[in-house]
Amino acid sequence: QVQLQQWGAGLLKPSETLSLTCAVYGGSFSGYYWSWIRQPPGKGLEWIGEINHSGSTNYNPSLKSRVTISVDTSKNQFSLKLSSVTAADTAVYYCAREDSGSYPYYYYYMDVWGKGTTVTVSS
Amino acid sequence: SSELTQDPAVSVALGQTVRITCQGDSLRSYYASWYQQKPGQAPVLVISGKNNRPSGIPDRFSGSSSGNTASLTITGAQAEDEADYYCNSRDSSGNHLVVFGGGTKLTVL
Numbered sequence: 001q002v003q004l005q006q007w008g009a010g011l012l013k014p015s016e017t018l019s020l021t022c023a024v025y026g027g028s029f030s031g032y033y034w035s036w037i038r039q040p041p042g043k044g045l046e047w048i049g050e051i052n053h054s055g056s057t058n059y060n061p062s063l064k065s066r067v068t069i070s071v072d073t074s075k076n077q078f079s080l081k082l083s084s085v086t087a088a089d090t091a092v093y094y095c096a097r098e099d100s101g102s103y104p105y106y107y108y109y110m111d112v113w114g115k116g117t118t119v120t121v122s123s
Numbered sequence: 124s125s126e127l128t129q130d131p132a133v134s135v136a137l138g139q140t141v142r143i144t145c146q147g148d149s150l151r152s153y154y155a156s157w158y159q160q161k162p163g164q165a166p167v168l169v170i171s172g173k174n175n176r177p178s179g180i181p182d183r184f185s186g187s188s189s190g191n192t193a194s195l196t197i198t199g200a201q202a203e204d205e206a207d208y209y210c211n212s213r214d215s216s217g218n219h220l221v222v223f224g225g226g227t228k229l230t231v232l
Contacts, residue, residue, distance in 0.1 A: 045223040045226070047222065060220065107156065110166075
């Protein structure tokens with residue numbers, strides 16, 4: 001049973017860099033994309049970006065200038081850095097595994113999620 | 124296009140059937156996936172692909188798709204189905220982006 005365990009600083013000041021890590025236990029790290037998603041208080045889900053085991057990344061254009069997602073395959077971990085945070089970055093941050101299928105045509109789904117990390121940005 | 128549109132709120136009487144919809148151009152190219160989220164919890168996948176339910180998801184949950192609209196149907200809604208539901212898919216522009224709908228709050232009356 002694949003599990004994702006995530007951790008990182010929960011309280012940041014404006015202009016600091018958010019840093020979170022997600023570890024994958026109980027399953028293969030290769031063959032999937034690994035995503036970060038966030039949810040501001042009372043709002044919906046927002047995809048931040050993703051990475052695969054080879055280090056290939058895709059980012060949400062609205063956050064791309066501030067986001068870096070990296071991978072450490074030796075530890076089965078991937079990490080998120082978001083620079084120059086403001087109060088608008090206050091949210092619960094989730095890591096998730098993305099799998100895909102192709103019958104009868106392509107589909108993508110996030111079948112394993114971390115429990116979430118609450119990040120608050122406040123001076 | 125990178126937008127998926129959902130109705131903000133839907134209600135259903137206990138035991139009745141409810142359909143939650145998701146619209147977007149990308150759904151002409153990809154199936155939607157559906158997630159259930161209860162307060163204070165991480166989202167849970169309930170439907171992927173044409174109509175695939177992960178292990179442990181009751182068979183009252185089903186998915187369908189037509190044109191640019193995907194639907195999640197709950198047949199015989201239960202009190203525990205009250206939750207937020209999100210659809211998602213890949214963007215169809217070729218930029219390899221992931222998109223989520225804005226979510227639908229389901230109330231079971």
